[in-house]
Every structure is written in C-alpha cells, then in structure tokens.
Amino acid sequence: MTTNESHVDPAAFLEHLRAFRYREVTMALATLSVIAGSIVFFPGVEGMTSGLQSDVSTEILALFVGVAILAGAIKGMIGFGYALIATPIFASVIDPTLAVVVLAIPPWMLNMFQVGETDTGLAFVREEWVLLALAIAGAIVGVAVLDAVETGPLVPFLIGVIVFGYVLFQLGQGFVTVEKAHHPVAMSVAGALEGFLLAVANLGPLLPAYFHTFERDTERYIGGLSMVLGAIFTVRILQMALFTDLMTPYRLWLGSVIAVVTLVGLFVGTYLRRLEIDERRFNWFVIALLFVISLNIFRQTIPALFL
Template structure:
C-alpha cells in the first residue's frame, strides 16, 4: 500500500500544474470544466470500489464513462496510471507473486507482447470514433458472455498455448483501449479460488500497465500533464479500492444482485458508446 501511494503521490505533487482552470485541464477537451474534472474523479472512485469487490471492472466502467467527458484516446492514457497502482495494491493484498508467474508464464509473456502491439495501435491509429466502437463491442460482448455462461469450471482451458493466445489478445486490448475483459472471463473458466483469481489478474495487469506507461512516456503519449492527472485520480481510486476490498472481505454483499447491477451498467454503457460512434461510419 505504501509503495502504491508513493508511486502517485510524488508525481501528483511534483507535476502540479497550478490552480488555474487552463493549467488543470490542458490537453483535455476544449470546454472541459472543473465540474467535468470532478465527475471524472467520481467515476474513477466508483470503478475502483467495484474492482476492490470483484478484482476487475475498473477499466470496464471508468474508461467508457470517462470517454464521454474527454477524448477516448486521452482517457485510455490517463486511466493507465490508477490501473497500475490498484493492481499493484491487489498483488500485495492477495499475496500473488513469483509462484503464479512461474505457473502461468506464457500468459504474462504473451500479454506483454500484446501490449506493445496495442500501444502501437493507440499511437498510430488514434481514431476517436473507432475507439468508441471497440469499447462498445467489447462491453456488449462481455455482458452477453457473462449472462450466457453456466459457471462450470473447465480445467483444460489452462493449457499454456491457450494462456498465450489469450495473453496476446488481452495485451492488445489493454494497450489500445485500456480495457481487458477477456482475461477475467477466461480465467473464470478454470479458476475458482478468489485469491488466486484476483491476484493472478492483478499480476498480469500490473506488468502490462507498467510496460504501457513506459512506452507511452517514451513515445510522447504520456505527457507531464496527463501523468499528473492520472496520479491525482489514482490517489482517489485507492480510497475506493480500499473500501471495495473491505466489503469483499466482509463477505455480506449479495453477489447475484451486485453482478446484475454491474452488468446492467456495462451493457448500457456499451450500447451508448455504439449508438454514438457507429453512425460516423455509416
């Protein structure tokens, strides 16, 4: 927890751009107000609580909703910072480490390769409407899969080749649109231990997001302003993450009701993104 806080507290202080609205919102949409900024922070806070409860869902909720306020490509860049910090927190909270990495090395290695491809797509094909379509399709597909699945484990899906294929696809999604619902869905086909399920996802996400932020910093996508904004949001999200984690450990949240609410939100968001973006291609 201390390391996670320091990773974002230092840049949040050092890179503080000033108190004027222009300084605080530089690089965002024209007309972006302080009210929009507060809404951005609130979205990230709620999404972090969801992740604390379920182990995933932050990017699925925060990215499309934030993309309503700012350019989707900018949202993808900014939200990579809190995503890194939260996943690092959950790696420590679940005690997942080298043992998981040794067992599922093909998944982690392939995800890192896929992330390189995804960041390349983000940099060279920053089409706002195309990103909206991708986000919408991913969300709607995930909701349909979640409703249709039976919940029975399929241990054969843990084969290294399958892990590698899913890892590449997951890395591309995370690198390009900051969303990776494929991995949570895939791991759920064979993993039923909550600690390993959450910790395994968090380990993959931590390494991929660290690689992504490094790439985006080198190629100029991650500016000092966006790093500052991501760090501020990350500090807030840690509060939401801690709250969600406490609720999960409390064990009195009805999982069926909670899952239905989350899926409803995701489905509505995905359809909204598609309705807004698809007409631009017709």
C-alpha cells in the same frame, strides 16, 4: 466464496512494512508512487485544466471524482472493472486518446496494490510466465497502434460486443464455472488480446471473463489477474513515456491525481471483499456490472458508427 481477515490492523501493517515484508512493501510503493506523481508533476493552479482539450466544469470534475471512487471500489471487490467503467465515461467528456493515456495510471496503481494485498508473487510468475510474456507483447503492439493509428469508436464497440456476448453466454448457461481448470494456450491467447485491447482502448474484458469462468479461487483470481494487468500497464506507461509523445508530464500528473482519489474506493472495495460473499451473489454482481458496461459502451459508440 469467503475471504478472511476483514479487519484491518494498521499497527500490524506498519510493523510488517518496517520488516520489509513483500505484501506491505508492494502495497505501500503502489500508493506512494501515485502520491509522489501528483506532487512532482503538479502543473500549477493555472495549468490544472490546460491539457484537457475541452471545457471542464466543476460538475464534470465532481463526476470524475465520483466515477473514480466507484470504479476503485468495484476493482477492490471483484478484481477488475476499473477501466471498463471509467474509460467510456471519461472519453465522453475529454479527448478519447487522452482518456486512454491518463487512465493507464490508476489501474497500474490498483493492480500493483492488489498484487501485494493478495500476496501474489514469484510463484505465479513461474507458473504463468507464458501468459505474462504474451500479455506484455500484446501491450507493446497495442501502444504502437495507438500512437500510429486513429482507431475511433470501432475498437470500443467490438469490445462492447464481446462483453455483451459473454453476459448472454453466462446467463444462458446458468453461470458456468469450471473449478481451477487450466488451459495454458487459451489463457495465454486471452492474455495477448487483453494486452492489445488495454493498450488501444483501455478496455480489456477478455482475461477477466476467462478468469471468472475458469478460476474460482478468489485470491488467485484477483491476485493473478492483477499480476497480469499490472505487467501490462507497467509496459504501457513506460512505452508511452519513453518511446512516444503520448505520456506527457501533465498526463502523468492528472493520472496520478485520479489514482489518489481512486484509493478511497479501493480501500472500501477491499474491505467489502474480505467479508463473507455468497458465490451466486458475486456472479450476479459481475454479470450485472458487465451488462451495464456493455450498454454504456454501445451508448457511446453506436451513434458515431451507425447514425
């Protein structure tokens, strides 16, 4: 698996941005949106930790920054993993519902950035509109469930089981990859479940696992996945802000600040992805990452459910 243009040309980027090229405009808008949110919704120095509902030390804040950068770098490299890494760690320190809501902002920015960076546009929408529609529907139902029901650790635990099962499947089969296989019904069902799980628990491994198995074109793999996830997170944020009490101005600010920090990791990961990457190493990296994520989810949920 190879990608091109690992060298970043700022002058060319600015030239294309001034010409309102889709790719550069999308990337710029995604970045500027979270920068603006971190400024507009700033609660003041005294209110910076007021909405966390827990005692957060300087060390914990430093951990949050490090996790955000690492998760952003992994997202930039392989197209998914940010929420899967960040959510269990954040939820172990702050209120889990708060973590799910706040961590909707950075993935939105990351996915919209990668939609532009991979130049994924209307062609993908025309080809996969059923997938997008069902993913959005799943997200709407998921937000309603999150607002009305206290799901506790059960949903994350089930997601951990799915991730762990997928790891065992891939290892047992020697990394199954089906070149550009297209199964509209299966992919659309995976998209609907992805939207629901992301809304309820901010953890959604199903669609990345599907794309990893059935789509090996790197730019389409990452760009298409980002298009679907970007649509899901857009609907989630709008629904939480307009129709529930989940997305407050403070949470918008905190999510935007985390997203700004995440940009550092995203830029690093995007650069690494544009270098030549061996296909088998890529597969091992994805599977190892999912294995660690599943163990972390089990570490957080098993004591609460069974002990």
